[in-house]
Amino acid sequence: MPIYDYECDNCRSVFEVILKVGGTPPPCPNCGNSECGRLITAPAVHVKQDHATARIEKRVRDYLMDGKVSDATRFADKAASTVKSDRVKRIADKLHQKTGK
Numbered sequence: 841m842p843i844y845d846y847e848c849d850n851c852r853s854v855f856e857v858i859l860k861v862g863g864t865p866p867p868c869p870n871c872g873n874s875e876c877g878r879l880i881t882a883p884a885v886h887v888k889q890d891h892a893t894a895r896i897e898k899r900v901r902d903y904l905m906d907g908k909v910s911d912a913t914r915f916a917d918k919a920a921s922t923v924k925s926d927r928v929k930r931i932a933d934k935l936h937q938k939t940g941k
C-alpha cells in the first residue's frame with residue numbers, strides 16, 4: 841500500500857499515512873483537524889526508492905550466488921551512497937561484516 845505524506849491545513853504538521861487508493865485520510869494527529877492536504881510529491885519518491893532498493897537487493901543476491909562477495913560489497917557501498925535508503929545501508933554493513941573489511 842502506498843505511503844502518503846499529509847500536511848494539516850490548520851497547524852501545518854506533516855504526517856505519514858498508509859492509505860488504500862481512494863481511502864479517506866485520517867484527521868491530523870496533532871490538532872484533530874480533518875482538512876489535511878496530501879503532499880503529492882512524496883509517494884513518487886517512496887515508490888521510486890522501493891524499486892531501486894529491490895533492484896539493488898537482487899543484484900547483491902546475484903553477486904553472492906556467484907560467490908563474488910567483494911563485488912557485492914563494492915556494489916552495495918556504491919548503491920548506499922547514491923540511494924538514501926536505510927535498507928541498502930544495512931545490506932552494505934552486513935556485507936562488510938561478512939568480508940571483515
Ligand SMILES: [Zn+2]
Nearest residue numbers: 848851868871
Ligand atoms: Zn493539525
